[in-house]
Amino acid sequence: MRKCICLYKGVRYGKIYFLYKIMGKTLYITVMFVVPFIMTVIPLSCKRDVTKIRDGARDYISRADTTSNVRILLIDRAAKITLAVNGRYQILGSLSNIIDQGIKLDKTTVYIENGRIYIGDRSYYNSELRIKNLEDSGIEVNTVLYRGDIRILQQIDKKFSVIEETEIENFVAGVIGCEMPNAWEEEALRSQAVAIRTYVESKRKAKKNESYHLDKSELAYKGMLGETAKSRKIIQDTAGIVMTYNGEIFSAYFHSTCGGHTEDVNLVFGKEKLPPLAGVKCGYCNNSKYYNWKVNIEKSAIVHKLKKVNGRISGIISVKAINPGPGNHGSEVEIAGANGKERMNANGFRLLVGPNNLYSTAFTAKNNGNSISFSGKGWGHGVGLCQYGAQTMAKKGFNWREILEHYYPKSELMRMY
Ligand SMILES: [Zn+2]
Structure with a gap:
């Protein structure tokens, strides 16, 4: 065994010496050390300058996942769903190969029979299908319109799961319209957008190797129905910004009304204590009808x-x-x-x-x-941002950063992309 290691080292050092001899000392040092150093340092420094100039949120890019898609479980163990695409579409197999396409898919039924996925009278011998809308019209699943790709994954007993895969910003725009009234103050909506994005990012990170990151029931989400021109603008204003503590994204919980004081995440969910989720005096939600x-x-x-x-x-x-x-x-x-x-x-x-x-x-x-x-007192679990409190703070002139600082003390804003 020892002999093998020596031989290996001998070959390795022999190659380096050979390169050194034929390239000459100066060229060898330039190629092996100086060029890789420059290539590493220049892109990093450029990215950090750009994000700092834009709004002061720090760059989170080196820690973030490379793709910005989020996978949402819409239905688990479904036996039958209805599906419609009002525009050009493709159907892809599990290897992302196009196996079918059309200019419009009228409302039809999806089910499993003899190991095949049926979409109306067409069937596909695949464990998974991805339906991709090539226009911006969305895909309808059981009367709800979704902007992202719809994936059908076979389960056992002729059942299947339905997963939407969409850009995180599209998802946040859909959720915000369902989580907070559209007519509320823009600063409250912006603070809510950052809280939602942070929560979703924490899930993406925790479940990056699983078939989905979030269950639809975890957040109020009705697909494109929640999107409005205002919610789109709110999302753009804070695009890519999340909260972190000690450089790490955390589960930025939020709820309707705390009833006077928010709650410690450790006591409610049994999760590790965290300063941004330890509970703070709210003092802004007594106009909520759920205060008492x-x-x-x-x-x-x-x-x-x-x-x-x-x-x-x-x-x-x-x-x-x-x-x-x-x-x-x-x-x-x-x-x-x-x-x-x-x-x-x-x-x-x-x-x-x-x-x-x-x-x-x-x-x-x-x-x-x-x-x-x-x-x-209050409505919801009580952890993190109090929505009624955020609305009152916005009415009193606090901006979204101040609202987040209040409800998530010691958290820091960072930009992911
Ligand atoms: Zn409150």
């Missing part, structure tokens, strides 16, 4: 939903939000029932009961016989 709320929820409805995760709970006596964080959102919920007490993650409980029924985990609850009455 009261709801009455039938015990039977709660038990029915809890059965999905915990079949032991019955005969609810009390529900308590416990171990609150700085924003007073409970991190756990304790449910006392006929069979004793059970604890579960508070945000998980909220989502299970229904985020449109139980608005937040900052609540106190009272037994009302057949129902539990909840009194609480």
